[in-house]
Amino acid sequence: xxxxxxxxxxxxxxxxxxxxxxxxxxxxxxxxxxxxxxxxxxxxxxxxxxxxxxxxxxxxxxxxxxxxxxxxxxxxxxxxxxxxxxxxxxxxxxxxxxxxxxxxxxxxxxxxxxxxxxxxxxxxxxxxxxxxxxxxxxxxxxxxxxxxxxxxxxxxxxxxxxxxxxxxxxxxxxxxxxxxxxxxxxxxxxxxxxxxxxxxxxxxxxxxxxxxxxxxxxxxxxxxxxxxxxxxxxxxxxxxxxxxxxxxxxxxxxxxxxxxxxxxxxxxxxxxxxxxxxxxxxxxxxxxxxxxxxxxxxxxxxxxxxxxxxxxxxxxxxxxxxxxxxxxxxxxxxxxxxxxxxxxxxxxxxxxxxxxxxxxxxxxxxxxxxxxxxxxxxxxxxxxxxxxxxxxxxxxxxxxxxxxxxxxxxxxxxxxxxxxxxxxxxxxxxxxxxxxxxxxxxxxxxxxxxxxxxxxxxxxxxxxxxxxxxxxxxxxxxxxxxxxxxxxxxxxxxxxxxxxxxxxxxxxxxxxxxxxxxxxxxxxxxxxxxxxxxxxxxxxxxxxxxxxxxxxxxxxxxxxxxxxxxxxxxxxxxxxxxxxxxxxxxxxxxxxxxxxxxxxxxxxxxxxxxxxxxxxxxxxxxxxxxxxxxxxxxxxxxxxxxxxxxxxxxxxxxxxxxxxxxxxxxxxxxxxxxxxxxxxxxxxxxxxxxxxxxxxxxxxxxxxxxxxxxxxxxxxxxxxxxxxxxxxxxxxxxxxxxxxxxxxxxxxxxxxxxxxxxxxxxxxxxxxxxxxxxxxxxxx
Amino acid sequence: xxxxxxxxxxxxxxxxxxxxxxxxxxxxxxxxxxxxxxxxxxxxxxxxxxxxxxxxxxxxxxxxxxxxxxxxxxxxxxxxxxxxxxxxxxxxxxxxxxxxxxxxxxxxxxxxxxxxxxxxxxxxxxxxxxxxxxxxxxxxxxxxxxxxxxxxxxxxxxxxxxxxxxxxxxxxxxxxxxxxxxxxxxxxxxxxxxxxxxxxxxxxx
Numbered sequence: 001x002x003x004x005x006x007x008x009x010x011x012x013x014x015x016x017x018x019x020x021x022x023x024x025x026x027x028x029x030x031x032x033x034x035x036x037x038x039x040x041x042x043x044x045x046x047x048x049x050x051x052x053x054x055x056x057x058x059x060x061x062x063x064x065x066x067x068x069x070x071x072x073x074x075x076x077x078x079x080x081x082x083x084x085x086x087x088x089x090x091x092x093x094x095x096x097x098x099x100x101x102x103x104x105x106x107x108x109x110x111x112x113x114x115x116x117x118x119x120x121x122x123x124x125x126x127x128x129x130x131x132x133x134x135x136x137x138x139x140x141x142x143x144x145x146x147x148x149x150x151x152x153x154x155x156x157x158x159x160x161x162x163x164x165x166x167x168x169x170x171x172x173x174x175x176x177x178x179x180x181x182x183x184x185x186x187x188x189x190x191x192x193x194x195x196x197x198x199x200x201x202x203x204x205x206x207x208x209x210x211x212x213x214x215x216x217x218x219x220x221x222x223x224x225x226x227x228x229x230x231x232x233x234x235x236x237x238x239x240x241x242x243x244x245x246x247x248x249x250x251x252x253x254x255x256x257x258x259x260x261x262x263x264x265x266x267x268x269x270x271x272x273x274x275x276x277x278x279x280x281x282x283x284x285x286x287x288x289x290x291x292x293x294x295x296x297x298x299x300x301x302x303x304x305x306x307x308x309x310x311x312x313x314x315x316x317x318x319x320x321x322x323x324x325x326x327x328x329x330x331x332x333x334x335x336x337x338x339x340x341x342x343x344x345x346x347x348x349x350x351x352x353x354x355x356x357x358x359x360x361x362x363x364x365x366x367x368x369x370x371x372x373x374x375x376x377x378x379x380x381x382x383x384x385x386x387x388x389x390x391x392x393x394x395x396x397x398x399x400x401x402x403x404x405x406x407x408x409x410x411x412x413x414x415x416x417x418x419x420x421x422x423x424x425x426x427x428x429x430x431x432x433x434x435x436x437x438x439x440x441x442x443x444x445x446x447x448x449x450x451x452x453x454x455x456x457x458x459x460x461x462x463x464x465x466x467x468x469x470x471x472x473x474x475x476x477x478x479x480x481x482x483x484x485x486x487x488x489x490x491x492x493x494x495x496x497x498x499x500x501x502x503x504x505x506x507x508x509x510x511x512x513x514x515x516x517x518x519x520x521x522x523x524x525x526x527x528x529x530x531x532x533x534x535x536x537x538x539x540x541x542x543x544x545x546x547x548x549x550x551x552x553x554x555x556x557x558x559x560x561x562x563x564x565x566x567x568x569x570x571x572x573x574x575x576x577x578x579x580x581x582x583x584x585x586x587x588x589x590x591x592x593x594x595x596x597x598x599x600x601x602x603x604x605x606x607x608x609x610x611x612x613x614x615x616x617x618x619x620x621x622x623x624x625x626x627x628x629x630x631x632x633x634x635x636x637x638x639x640x641x642x643x644x645x646x647x648x649x650x651x652x653x654x655x656x657x658x659x660x661x662x663x664x665x666x667x668x669x670x671x672x673x674x675x676x677x678x679x680x681x682x683x684x685x686x687x688x689x690x691x692x693x694x695x696x697x698x699x700x701x702x703x704x705x706x707x708x709x710x711x712x713x714x715x716x717x718x719x720x721x722x723x724x725x726x727x728x729x730x731x732x733x734x735x736x737x738x739x740x741x742x743x744x745x746x747x748x749x750x751x752x753x754x755x756x757x758x759x760x761x762x763x764x765x766x767x768x769x770x771x772x773x774x775x776x777x778x779x780x
Numbered sequence: 781x782x783x784x785x786x787x788x789x790x791x792x793x794x795x796x797x798x799x800x801x802x803x804x805x806x807x808x809x810x811x812x813x814x815x816x817x818x819x820x821x822x823x824x825x826x827x828x829x830x831x832x833x834x835x836x837x838x839x840x841x842x843x844x845x846x847x848x849x850x851x852x853x854x855x856x857x858x859x860x861x862x863x864x865x866x867x868x869x870x871x872x873x874x875x876x877x878x879x880x881x882x883x884x885x886x887x888x889x890x891x892x893x894x895x896x897x898x899x900x901x902x903x904x905x906x907x908x909x910x911x912x913x914x915x916x917x918x919x920x921x922x923x924x925x926x927x928x929x930x931x932x933x934x935x936x937x938x939x940x941x942x943x944x945x946x947x948x949x950x951x952x953x954x955x956x957x958x959x960x961x962x963x964x965x966x967x968x969x970x971x972x973x974x975x976x977x978x979x980x981x982x983x984x985x
Contacts, residue, residue, distance in 0.1 A: 026835065107939040107947050110872070111865060143937065172823065176937040177865060200934075231935060238931065335876040374873040587880070630798045632810060635880040669943035674875060674886055681879055722920055722943040751971050 002136075002162040002194035005221050008255055008279045011055045011138075011263025012048035013225075013272050015100075017238075019044070019059075031063045034081035035073050041082070045089040047270035052277030053263070056090055057138055058082040061102035066114075066122050076129065083133050096135035098164065101126065101151060108146045110373040111177070113671060113696055116395045119147050123154035136162035140225070141200045141265075143168055143176035145187060145298045146397040152191045153394070164223050164261070166199040169210055178299040181210045183398065185217035186294055186301065190399045190423020197223035200265045203230050203242060204250035208257045215258030217294075219287040224259040226250070228267030240267030248275040260284045293462045293496055295348060295378040295425050296398040302347055302378050304401075304425065304465065304496055307523070307547035307558075309540065310380055310531040311346030312500065313337050314371070316355050326355050326363060331370040332692070338375040344534035345562055349375070350403065351392075352382035360388040368392050380427070380531075386414035393422045401425045404467065407432030407446035416457040427498055428464045430486065436469055440485040443468065447490055465496040465529060473514070474507035480518060484525040491526035498529040501539075516542055523550070580608070584616035584644065587636025592643040605648040609687075617641055617685060621768050634768065635678060638685035645687055659686070660712035660778060663705050665693035667716050667730055670723035675747055679715060682767035686775070699730045706734060711741055713774060715764070718747040728758035735759060742777060746770060784815035788891055795887035797974075814884040815892070817874075821866035822889070822950075824896045825937070827930035828904055830857045831955075840925045841955075845918035852957045855906045860932045860953035861897045863889060867950045889950045897952060909962065912954035913944075916965065920944045926953045 019025050024040065025033060034041055041059050048056060060082045062068055068075055086097040104122055106114035127137070137155050142148040148167060155163050167175055167184050174180055179187075181198070188196040196218060198210050204226035214222055229241030242250075251262050262279060264272050293304040302308070314337055316323045325333035341349055351371060353363040364383060371379065381392040382403040389402050404427035405415040419426050428450045430436075430443035437443050451461045468486035471479040483499065490497050499522060505514035516539050519530060523546045534540055541562065548559040580595040599608050620637040623629035629637075664680055666673045673695035680690050691709050693701060706714065714734065718727045727745060734740050744762035745755050755763035762777065764770030782788075792811045793803050803811070831837065831853055840846070841853065849856070867889045874882040901910065913922035921944035932938040932953070939947045946953070964970055964981060975982045 105933065105939070106941075111868060112939055112947050113941045141934075170937070332876060339873060339877050374869075374876050627797065627799075628802070630802075630807065631796050632807070632880040632884050635883060639879065669941060669945070671941065671945060671947070672949065674871070674883065677875055677879055678883065720920055720943060720945055721914060722945070726943070753971065 001160065002221065005260050005284050008259075008282045008284060009055070009261040010053050010273065010277060010280055011098075011223065011225060011261060012045075012051075012053040012057055013264030013268030013270065014228075014266050015041075015044060015057065015059050016061060017240075017266050018269060029068075029071055030059060030061070031068060031078045031082070032071055032073060034059050034078055034085055038081060038085050041085045042089050044270075045086050048273055049089055049093065049095055051270040051274040052280065053095065053273055054280075055096045055098050055136075055138075055261075055263070056086045057098050057100040058086045058134070060100045061141075062105075064101070064104060064122050064126060066104040066106060066118070067102070075125075079126070079130060083130065087133075098136045098138045099126070099130050099134040101137055101139045101155075103142050103144075103147060108144050108150075108177075110369065113669070114147070116146065116150050119150035120154045123151045124158055127155050127158040131159040131161060134161070136164065136194075138164045138166070140164075140166045141168050142166075145175065145177065145179045145184060146395075148184075149187065149191065149397070152188065152193055156191070156193075162194040164195045164197070165193045166197040166223055166225065168200040169198055169202070169207075171202055171206070173210065174299075180299075180301065181213035182217045183296045183298065183301050185214040186296055187399055187423075189218040189220055189289075192421075192423065193220065195221035195223045195261055197225075197259070197261070199223075199225035200227055203227060203240075204247060204254060208250070208253050211254055211257040211259050215287065217290060219289045221260040221284075222258055223261040223263070224251075224254050225263040225265045226254070227265045228269075228272060231266065238266070242267075244269075244272045244275040247272050251276045252279065255279055255282060258285075258287075289460070291460070291462050293425055293465070294399065295401050297372060297376055297378045298397040300376045300378060304529060306528050306550075306552045307543055308347045308529045309345065309534055309543060310401075310498070310529055311338075311341035311344070311349040311377075311534045312502070312531045313341050313349075313533060313535070314367075315350055315352040315382065317352075323355050326353050326358065326367075329363075329366070331367065334367055335370055335374045338371045338377070341534045342375050342377050344537070345540055346377060346534040348378040348380055348401065350380045350382050350531060352403075354383060354385075360385050361391045364388045364392045365395055368396055372397050381424075386411075386418065389415065390418045393418060393424055399423060399425070401427065401465070403427040404429050405450065405464075406430075407449050409433070412450065412453045416454060416459060419454075419463065420457045420459055423463075425463050425465060427467050429467045430469055430490075436471070438482065440482055440489050443482075443486045444489045444493070447493060447495070451493070451495070461493070461495050465498045466490045466493075467498050467500070468527075470499045470501065470503040470518075472503055472506035472508070474505075480504055480521070484521055487522060487526040496528045497526055498531060499527055501530050501532040512536065512538070515539060519543060520546055580644070581612050581616045584613065584637055584640045585619055587633055587638075587640050589636060589640050589643060592640055593647060596644050596647045600648075600651060605651050608644075608648060613641055613644055621772075624768055631678070635681055638681045638767075641685035642681060645685070659688045660774070661689045661691065661709060662774075663691045663693060663702070663709060663711045663714045665697040665702050665705075665714075665716055665730075666695035667718050667723050667726040668696060668698050669726045670718050670720060671696050672719040673717070675719065676715075676717040679717070679746065679764065679767045679770055682771055683774075686771050688771075688774070699726070699733050702730050703733055703737065706737060706740070712778070713742045713744060715744045715746070715770070716760075717745070718750060721749050724749060724754060724758065731759045744770060744773070782819055782892070782896070784812055784819065788815055788888070788895060791891040791895070792884065792888045795890055796884060810881065810884050811888065814881065814888040817870055817885050818863070818867055818888045818892050821863075821870045822892055822896075823864035823866055824861065824893075825864065825935075826859065826861040826897065826900050827932050827936055828857055828859050828900075828956075829930055830906075834858075834929055838925050838929060840913075840919075840922040843918065843922075845916060848916070848963075849911060849955065849957060849960065852908075852960050853955075855958045856908075857904070857906060857956040858926050858929055858953070859897075859901065859904075859910060859956050860927055860930050860936065860938055860951070861893065861900065862936055862938050862946075862948050862951035863893050863896075864937065864950075865948045868948045871949075893950050893952060901956060904956070906956060906958040908956045908958035909960055910952070910954045911957050911960065911962075912952060915954075916963065923953055926955070 380401040406429035505511035742761040745760040746764040914920040
């Protein structure tokens with residue numbers, strides 16, 4: 001733990017740029033200099049100490065297992081020497097030795113190939129090795145919030161030393177991966193680092209705004225270590241634009257903006273630090289923790305307040321398609337559902353994967369990763385299983401809502417430590433071991449009990465959102481009234497409220513009318529957040545209208561924005577003018593259902609396939625090969641045909657098993673998957689069953705999938721020359737299996753010759769050629 | 781801000797295999813929409829350094845695949861550019877809801893990146909063509925050295941995977957060569973090259 005800070009404290013300045021440009025360091029890794037030139041490193045530490053630094057940072061920015069690959073020494077040798085150098089200088093003084101942890105140099109999944117676990121273990125190893133030798137840790141220059149979270153957890157779970165965590169921001173005011181200062185401050189405060197802040201980035205002048213924004217979201221000490229101006233490359237060397245007195249001028253302004261600890265990053269020298277050492281005389285202000293309630297993803301911050309909409313569609317209860325998708329690990333379906341709700345103006349999304357006989361812990365982790373891959377909306381992690389909630393909250397990028405804790409002692413004991421550790425916001429159900437109280441007063445008493453218990457864990461009531469609980473009026477017509485009165489009572493406690501709206505109408509006809517009416521009644525009674533279907537446009541508009549009418553929407557801005565957000569329809573011909581055949585050829589995806597059902601009135605599914613679908617796809621194929629129809633149109637036609645197949649399959653069970661089963665994967669090391677996705681849709685449009693393993697697929701996963709699914713063919717894709725090798729290795733491993741199916745390959749760099757050389761059975765020059773070759777293969 | 785002009789539209793159409801004059805109104809609308817998306821999401825950044833100004837000569841240039849470049853290296857420079865992660869994210873999300881549009885956005889992003897990189901290269905000295913690792917039998921793993929010399933990860937946010945693939949995906953890097961002439965001689969995709977089939981080349985369309 002960091003001791004309370006009463007005066008501005010001083011870190012040291014740059015190590016790397018102090019080591020560059022010297023003859024004795026040319027061509028040597030900076031980290032290796034700890035061993036090779038300890039006097040040089042110690043001399044720099046000593047100069048910073050003399051300049052007034054109260055914290056010396058070890059020369060270990062790149063000293064981690066992932067990054068330190070070209071060193072002449074072991075990681076342990078480098079670390080030991082670095083700590084010894086700083087310790088030697090700091091001995092007999094009150095100066096602290098802080099172990100410097102730089103980023104891994106890899107980008108996290110899904111954009112890159114670094115897993116959360118690998119990022120965590122990379123830092124855990126360092127902390128376990130050094131925790132008895134240093135006075136604290138500085139995680140700095142991180143550009144990815146999720147990598148930062150992994151590193152913070154690795155430090156906090158393996159020691160109790162002070163932890164300083166700073167990120168780097170671009171000129172846009174966001175980190176490379178899109179996080180704002182507010183999001184960084186909220187997330188790191190939630191994770192309870194000892195100090196957070198910003199380093200490197202641009203010059204100190206640009207950091208004032210970042211510090212102000214962070215300060216609005218944290219009461220913790222803010223550490224700022226700017227570069228000495230903007231980096232400029234000149235004659236192969238990077239130089240920095242400010243002089244020391246300019247740096248000091250801006251640093252004073254940074255302190256006025258709310259920084260409590262200052263130092264320097266690239267380009268700064270002991271002289272620079274000396275120029276800001278007088279700031280140590282400045283008393284720090286004290287700051288209160290924020291009392292408003294926020295959740296966030298890595299790129300979107302959401303204040304929880306009146307009129308917020310939580311999308312309910314990612315909950316498998318009563319949703320057969322979602323249940324099927326979860327059983328089949330079809331995360332594309334979840335991603336599409338998430339994006340659809342986001343487009344329908346859901347502010348955040350509930351994610352529940354609770355289906356019978358599934359490993360919920362694994363499934364929710366994968367679902368959260370996949371949804372965060374494509375969707376910016378913050379998430380509500382919804383499970384009755386505390387272990388599943390903790391697993392999901394751990395890898396969640398940002399600060400989530402969790403659903404839910406309740407007044408049961410067991411529930412609170414299981415979840416409050418998790419909420420306290422990760423700093424989430426939680427839904428609190430007003431029920432306990434005796435069930436749901438029948439009166440508003442009973443529910444209120446449980447709410448009070450939950451608030452009191454949460455306080456024991458240091459969890460403020462602003463981090464709890466109380467569910468007044470909605471039960472259907474079909475079984476008891478007082479249920480609606482009880483919920484409304486509970487909402488009103490809860491608001492008197494000064495807490496946020498939430499309900500699952502559609503429960504009110506369960507078992508009754510024309511549910512939409514009841515839901516919409518109850519929404520307005522609940523909002524009037526004190527409801528803040530509605531968990532509901534955002535695709536019910538009327539309900540969404542009524543919610544926005546309520547906020548505008550009740551004075552919660554400044555300048556009616558949200559109402560106007562929502563009204564203007566009507567999706568622009570792409571011009572398509574009217575359905576009445578189209579035949580199903582033309583619809584497929586023209587790829588008019590939105591018009592298939594009515595037309596297919598119309599054809600089904602007087603044709604069997606088999607006839608539709610043979611007389612409409614196949615001829616239409618044949619025409620599309622011929623046009624594509626002639627170069628009169630192009631890839632986007634081919635895909636549209638394929639997606640349309642796939643939609644027709646799905647409708648026909650409901651009427652004709654055999655369709656599911658009619659065509660062969662194919663596994664597709666982009667090989668290990670390759671993160672490009674657009675080509676594989678095109679092949680997938682074209683295969684599906686021709687009725688093949690496709691099991692898509694995704695991108696960057698490990699060899700063993702392909703081997704395992706063959707055993708699990710027993711496919712009729714396996715297709716591998718690679719876009720880059722360097723990953724063709726992984727393709728060859730995957731084929732070699734598959735060839736060791738008995739009864740291995742045909743293997744086909746494709747991708748930008750793969751040729752017929754390469755396909756032969758690496759042992760593939762078939763080469764697909766493009767998606768359509770692949771389909772034709774497979775059709776031909778199985779015709780034989 | 782760059783506008784989706786006729787040159788960008790035609791080049792995007794070319795990327796998706798649609799020659800001049802073949803696109804119908806719907807296709808043109810799709811391409812314009814894709815270019816709008818890319819131009820909104822793109823955050824173009826670049827780094828540049830003359831090879832003569834580097835502290836040492838990059839070792840990858842000693843490889844045989846770069847032999848034809850050696851006479852030009854005295855006047856050469858290293859260059860890297862990226863559209864940032866916004867375009868990658870847009871393509872990834874669109875892939876889930878509209879694969880057809882995602883393919884066009886992907887093509888449009890390639891066109892915009894090349895356009896902005898060319899525009900930037902024309903303002904720098906030496907001027908010239910950009911030879912990227914992967915061309916003429918060279919290895920894309922050499923991207924790593926170029927990006928390291930330019931400190932591209934830290935300064936413009938280009939990462940590489942173990943296999944040398946750049947992230948953001950819409951990034952490029954290479955060697956700027958004055959008076960250099962490309963050749964298809966060692967190109968490994970000659971057998972499937974659409975340009976060769978049409979009697980032209982990728983560098984001289």
